[in-house]
Amino acid sequence: MTKLAIISTHPIQYYAPWFRYITQSTNLDIRVFYLWNFGITPQIDVGFKQILQWDIPLLDGYEYEFVPNLSSAPGVHHLWGLQNPSLVSQVKAYKPDAVLLMCYNYASIYRFLWHWNSLQIPLLFRGDSHRLLQPNGMKAWARRQFITQIYYHFAACLYVGKANYDYFRYHKVSEKSLFFSPHAVDNDRFFTQTESAKQQAMIWKQELGIPSHHAVILFAGKFESKKRPLDLLLAFLQANIPQVSLLFVGAGPLEKDLKSAAVGQSNIYFAPFQNQSLMPRTYAAADLVVLPSYGSSETWGLAINEAMCLSRPVIVSSHVGCAQDLIDRNQNGLIFPAGNVSALASSLREAFCDGERLRGWGEESRRIISQYSYTQATQGLKQAIEYTNSVSAKA
Template identity: 80%
Template structure:
């Protein structure tokens, strides 16, 4: 049995079910080392601008340790938000066969990388960054050199999709050290709740005052610039769709701006932040999910996975990391050029030009997302572990043979 340590910033609603799934694997022994306790205790979320505590179990079913964080301003929104002096000693005490990092751009991780003997116990990295918006200039060049040096510390990298694969290659990671471990959610939870969610959504639609004969376009997430909810609002108004309403679910810094525009128009609705147990209902109310993000920050877009599990068609911008993997144009959704409001308006018109086709897109999406599950993610993890552990073993044998030959 391989003994794996995972370093993660904090308990995350998408990762905890995966860790439980991996624990069921008879070939792996797993322990997760958390650098912060956000998500299990009430804390202010910077993006949502409100106190958040997830309402699904995040620590059940797998081994974990919290590594004390001494940062005076703890969080994942800045470099010094994670400072964990005892990380190396706690990791050595566990003595794993390999260590998987889910992040690196924090003071604590840089200290760990500088002080960990990766020739004895190899390091893996699972990331989701992309270069769909390609920066230029001296700063971009310097950043590329720096990141390339960071990735040289890892014996293998797990990539979550096509754009992420290209990102790793751009930073010098050879293809033989790249293993596919796709971004996934707890598909089974969403599949199992689909029927109940549909019934709940019908009642919720009445409570929100959305006409029963209206189709619903859904935006679910943080109301912030990088998510571009204002682009969607403007595109919806420009599209001038008949018997279609727009629903914003979430919170954030742009909420007042969105509501200010919406007050002078009809068929635009708002609902507050919905916790995890209510997310199946949130997607079930929709006839179409739209994720119009701009920039490099939408590294994947797991809302797309969630909506597709509820058989919902999707529209995403070209800067959404999962677009190339999960959205098959004109089969389960559409992709538009990021930041182009008129292109988004045209996509909305195209989607609702054939309501029956739109439903078929949703069914096709469920088939596609079924192949992006914890099973596939774990398979890639196992392949990477086999590779790095066998490489370490081979290197040790070569050293021993070399000594004997003398």
């Protein structure tokens, strides 16, 4: 049995079920080392600007331990937010055969890479960065050299999608050491709750005051500039589609701006942050889900996975990492140029010009997302471990 140490920033609602799946479905002996306890205790979320604690189990069904974080300002939004001096010693004490890192751009991870003997115990990395925006100049050149040096530490890398694969290749990771381990959510949780979520959504829409005969466009997430919720609001007004409402679900620094822009508009609605147990209902309330993010920070967009589990058609911007993988144009959704409000308005009109086709897009979404599951993610992980074992055996 292979002992695998996994280093993750904190318990994450998308990863914890995967760790549970690995434990229950493979012969891998895993232990997850968490560098921060966000998500399981009430703490301020920087993006949502409110106290948050996830309401689904994040620590059940797999081995884990927390590594004390001594940062004076703990968090994942800056380099020094994770400072865990005992990380190396705790991982060594587990005596793993390999170590999988789920992150690297933090003080603790740089220290770990500096002190870990990767020739003796190989390192794997799973990331989701992309270069959908391609910066130029000396700063971009220097960053490329630095990241390329970081990746030399890893015996194999797991890529979550096409844009991420291109990112690894750009940083000179060899093709033979790259393994597909797609980004996934707990598909089964959403699949099994689909029918009940639809019933709950009907009641919820009544409570929100959305007319029963209106279709709904949904934005669910943080109200922050990189997510571009204002772009969607402006595009919705420009599109002027009859019998369609726009629903914003979430919280964040742009909430006042959004509500100010919606004043006097009778078909724009707001709902507060919805915890994980309510997300199936949230997506079930929608006829179309939109993620209009701008910039390089939307490395994937796992909300799109969730929406597709509920058979929802989707529209995403060209800067969303999952666009190349999950959106089949005019089959389950559309992709528009990031930041182009008029193009987004046109996409909204295109989506709603044929209601029957839109429902067909939703059915195709569910078919596509069934191939982006923990099963496929785990297959890639096992292939990467087998590869590192074969390389070690030849050494």
